[in-house]
Amino acid sequence: MEHAKWENVTYHAMVVSEEEGAFVRSVETLSVKDLPPGDVLIRVGFSSLNWKDCLSAMGNPGVTRRYPHTPGIDASGIVAACIDGGFQKGDKVIVTGYDLGMNTAGGFAEYIRVPAGWVVKLPDGLTRKEAMMLGTAGFTAGLSIKRLLDHGVAPGSGTVLVTGATGGVGSLAVGILKKLGFTVAAVSGRDERGEYLASIGVDQVVPLAEAVDSRGKALGGKLWAGVVDAVGGDVLETAIKNTVNRGVVTCCGNVRSDDLSFSIYPFILRGVSLCGIDSATCPMEERQFVWKQLADAWKPDILELVVESLNGLDELSIQIDRMVRGERTGRSIVHFP
Ligand SMILES: NC(=O)c1ccc[n+]([C@@H]2O[C@H](COP(=O)([O-])OP(=O)(O)OC[C@H]3O[C@@H](n4cnc5c(N)ncnc54)[C@H](OP(=O)(O)O)[C@@H]3O)[C@@H](O)[C@H]2O)c1
The missing domain is CATH 3.40.50.720 (NAD(P)-binding Rossmann-like Domain)
Structure with a gap:
């Protein structure tokens, strides 16, 4: 099994846990074997913060039912291993929506493992960072x-x-x-x-x-x-x-x-x-079309004005609280070097 040799690899992730009715966040070291089963193991390079992540982090049962949990409905990265679905090790990819970050461990982590049907090849004209600036x-x-x-x-x-x-x-x-x-x-x-x-x-x-x-x-x-x-x-x-x-x-x-x-x-x-508009369940053909446009004729010229880069998962946690309080403008991305 191509994934087997990865099972003992450790990585950092934001983990939201329920403690006496409150939802608390911490940065923890996990193993790849803790990830859900899936076709494609991805080394996450960038993730970004969306409103749904705040809901997951605050314990909203309409978004996440099981804790402890790693939020993050967005990730871009590089395929580490693929057992099915036509991706090769080293492919640059985007995953957004579906169940990522809801009840499937999400992109606020250095690794995710997902079904191949959720994965979009990074289109020409877009970097992994730009993909998450958009997210x-x-x-x-x-x-x-x-x-x-x-x-x-x-x-x-x-x-x-x-x-x-x-x-x-x-x-x-x-x-x-x-x-x-x-x-x-x-x-x-x-x-x-x-x-x-x-x-x-x-x-x-x-x-x-x-x-x-x-x-x-x-x-x-x-x-x-x-x-x-x-x-x-x-x-x-x-x-x-x-x-x-x-x-x-x-x-x-x-x-x-x-x-x-x-x-x-x-x-x-x-x-x-x-x-x-429901981005999470958007069919793959339309998903690929929109990402292709976003990499080309639709790519906003204002990405740098809209997006701030955060320094790791601790800073991301601070931004979640700011987003909940309505104090932020634009978007935030986090980079896993
Ligand atoms: N259907 C989908 O596929 C999909 C995908 C992504 C996001 N969403 C949803 O889209 C919404 C926006 O997401 P986002 O990531 O852009 O969130 P966001 O970054 O927090 O932006 C929300 C904006 O709404 C405005 N706002 C906040 N409270 C308001 C109120 N009570 N009345 C009027 N305006 C208010 C704020 O602007 P001002 O304070 O400047 O007015 C704020 O900038 C969320 O509900 C999210 O769940 C849906």
Whole structure:
């Protein structure tokens, strides 16, 4: 067995444990034999922090049911060993989504072992570091923008609204849209983040108070040709009401709310489309397509502005707490040398 010779190799990982009802984080030394079975053993070079990792680290049972557990829904690295699935030792690869970091030991570790069906070959034009600067957030932004393009929203169609724009998905959606030549408006709940939004290319900042309709009307102004929403709730409702005829709205996140309560008039009087985005279960063909675009024509020019590099797993733990408190902008990556 090609994996057998690796079983006693040790590695560092963040481990979240449940202690008397509280969820505590530590950096521990584990063995490859502790990893779940899988086709491909990967030496992780980079991982990145996403909202779902915070939920896993805080003990959210909708994300992770079994502890102790290593979060990390993203990893890029080099294949150490492969028993099935067509990968060779030394191949540079990306794994995002599926069950990684949920109930399968995740990317906040120097090794992961996963089914071959979860693994994407790193496309030409992207480094392992850039793949994690994008990570699930960039991939989700890419999927959302693919939906807009597939439904006919083009740079000349009008302004695209991005919500949660100072966060990971939102910032990278702005970056991709600007790379493609779109005019972009962005919602932010914090005035002080206007400078950041301008630096990543946002053309118009919409204060959160204006992004929530309080008049209770079924339809609003025809403001947006498309919307990339990462927050949900009344912000998403208002964005849908303010979308032009035949406009397209994508919905991927619920940091504000998972509730929707509004009339169907935007759909039946304006032909607005609402598209759900689920990056974790995205089929492999579409997954490979989006990563290829992200390595090429869609690759945001603003990666360095959006992403900070963290110094190891201890610093990552500090960033998890900051993300939960809503104190961060952009994204964070961690490097395992
Ligand atoms: N469906 C999928 O496949 C998928 C994939 C990735 C992420 N997601 C989801 O997408 C969402 C965003 O993820 P992320 O990684 O970008 O998170 P993030 O980096 O924490 O960004 C979230 C952003 O939302 C805004 N926000 C926070 N609380 C808000 C509130 N109460 N009302 C309005 N805006 C608020 C914040 O911007 P301001 O404070 O500046 O307004 C923040 O920058 C999460 O719900 C995540 O689970 C889904």
